[in-house]
Amino acid sequence: MKSSAVVNFAPEKGSVEIREILEPEIGENDVLLEVANVGVCGSDLHQWTADHSWPVNYPVVLGHEFGGHIVKLGSEVKNWKEGDRVVSETAAVIDANNPLSRQGLYNLDPTRKGFGYGVNGAMTRFVRVPARCLHQVPDGLPFEQACLTEPCSVAYNATVINSSIKPGDRVIVIGPGTIGILCAAMAKLCGAEVAIVGLETDQERLNIGNSYGCTPIVGDATAWSQEYDGLGVDCVIDAAGVSATLQMALKYVRPNGQITKVGWGPKPLNFSLDPLVQKNVRLQGSFSHNWPIWEKVLHLLAAGTLDVKPIIGGVWKLEDWHTAFEQMHSGKVVKSILKPN
Numbered sequence: 001m002k003s004s005a006v007v008n009f010a011p012e013k014g015s016v017e018i019r020e021i022l023e024p025e026i027g028e029n030d031v032l033l034e035v036a037n038v039g040v041c042g043s044d045l046h047q048w049t050a051d052h053s054w055p056v057n058y059p060v061v062l063g064h065e066f067g068g069h070i071v072k073l074g075s076e077v078k079n080w081k082e083g084d085r086v087v088s089e090t091a092a093v094i095d096a097n098n099p100l101s102r103q104g105l106y107n108l109d110p111t112r113k114g115f116g117y118g119v120n121g122a123m124t125r126f127v128r129v130p131a132r133c134l135h136q137v138p139d140g141l142p143f144e145q146a147c148l149t150e151p152c153s154v155a156y157n158a159t160v161i162n163s164s165i166k167p168g169d170r171v172i173v174i175g176p177g178t179i180g181i182l183c184a185a186m187a188k189l190c191g192a193e194v195a196i197v198g199l200e201t202d203q204e205r206l207n208i209g210n211s212y213g214c215t216p217i218v219g220d221a222t223a224w225s226q227e228y229d230g231l232g233v234d235c236v237i238d239a240a241g242v243s244a245t246l247q248m249a250l251k252y253v254r255p256n257g258q259i260t261k262v263g264w265g266p267k268p269l270n271f272s273l274d275p276l277v278q279k280n281v282r283l284q285g286s287f288s289h290n291w292p293i294w295e296k297v298l299h300l301l302a303a304g305t306l307d308v309k310p311i312i313g314g315v316w317k318l319e320d321w322h323t324a325f326e327q328m329h330s331g332k333v334v335k336s337i338l339k340p341n
């Protein structure tokens with residue numbers, strides 16, 4: 001049986017189309033998951049517009065933010081059954097014997113391959129998922145929200161694990177995309193006072209940041225960063241899709257503060273990093289997430305402590321992927337979601 005899939009077939013810009021693909025065969029440690037919802041990620045857009053900086057295994061089905069029902073189980077799969085409501089982590093292929101995997105940081109295993117670029121992703125009806133990637137979706141949490149566990153986990157890792165934010169800290173988040181807004185929401189949960197910074201064209205997305213209790217700022221956040229004691233903010237989370245914003249972050253951060261960079265931007269920079277030294281600032285990258293983070297995020301979503309509804313801009317059928325991508329790419333919506341079935 002064949003199903004429609006959103007396929008990224010070549011490295012050239014715009015090389016995405018609907019193709020008919022066969023139902024994937026599963027291995028003994030895999031399940032076959034029938035996709036209920038799949039979020040469109042900034043990285044899906046980057047592959048579509050060909051400004052990504054990671055290797056893609058063409059042709060590949062896009063989509064790594066997904067959830068659905070288990071419809072088939074491999075012979076060695078234990079503790080799961082047909083009909084279970086699940087979401088899947090993104091590290092589809094890992095080396096279990098890599099030292100990083102063995103300490104639970106399989107997301108940082110250099111040989112890791114993720115859904116949507118390394119192996120076929122979830123913008124289709126059925127996806128093959130290793131059972132170790134699965135998490136149970138709590139009853140009452142709809143898939144439209146549960147499929148956003150992935151970007152929430154990216155934000156949790158950047159904000160809670162890789163940054164040290166204490167109640168009363170002041171935090172600036174640069175970039176009001178999905179990850180930026182979710183980082184801002186997480187920083188609020190950590191007890192910080194938070195501003196979210198974007199461009200003139202980001203007004204609507206900044207307003208959504210505002211609905212999470214964050215101060216929206218268009219353009220220059222220097223004045224906000226200097227409020228309180230004139231020294232800058234405790235932490236800057238850089239979630240913009242360009243790396244030049246690191247220069248802004250160096251300006252806003254206070255001496256002995258921290259910058260966490262979670263946004264990708266492949267272009268080289270041409271400014272001095274001396275302020276990093278002079279201010280004794282910690283520069284921290286943040287990538288992906290692992291098992292304990294997913295469990296925490298699912299708990300936050302199920303409890304309603306973290307509400308992702310404000311960022312959901314719409315749900316589109318698979319055939320309408322282009323509209324869903326376009327709406328998000330133009331900044332009209334923060335997060336587009338597809339419904340393959």
Ligand SMILES: [Zn+2]
Binds near residue numbers: 043064065150151
């Ligand atoms: Zn993503």
